[in-house]
Amino acid sequence: MSSNSIMLLLVLFFCACAQPCVAQEVFAGPWDVVKAEDAPWLATRPELKPHPAPALRHARIIFRADRVVAPTWMGCGAPRYEMMSLGFGALFEGGLFDPDHGLNDPKGLALKLGFTKEPVTSMLTGCSELLFHLVDQDTAMFALDNVLYTLKRHASP
DSSP: OOHHHHHHHHHHHHHHHHHHHHHHHGOEEEEEEEEEEGGGGGOOOOOOOOOOOOOTTEEEEOOSSSSSSSGGOOEEEHHHHOEEEOGGGHHHHHTTTBGGTTTHHHHHHHHHHHHOOSEEEEEEEESSEEEEEEEEETTEEEEEEOOOOOEEEOOOO
């Protein structure tokens, strides 16, 4: 086997092994839940009720290459990170755009929540169906049971 062939195999091996790290790189590390608020779609859907999760109050979520450390069922070993780019209308499973219930301006709602441009970098962990949306380099959001949770990147000491 030539040295070029060996080098190519090593490169392919390291790329394959590094894939889980790369997929969650912008989210990697510890994040703190700093806010929980009623989802904006509740304003037009009075039959829906928010159900904040007590375990998420001031929780820390850590995205590692080999696992997600989080309270309750959100944590898991062997995540399968999947990155995607979403438009404002697709955030929170399309919750910002629901013309049947008067939500016709997903961009306006997204801007009020702090998002500044689309597409929005979003991540599935493969541990659950929760989508984490990057607001900016140090802020992310996710929705669960009609509650929007805001995460801030944990500052290192």
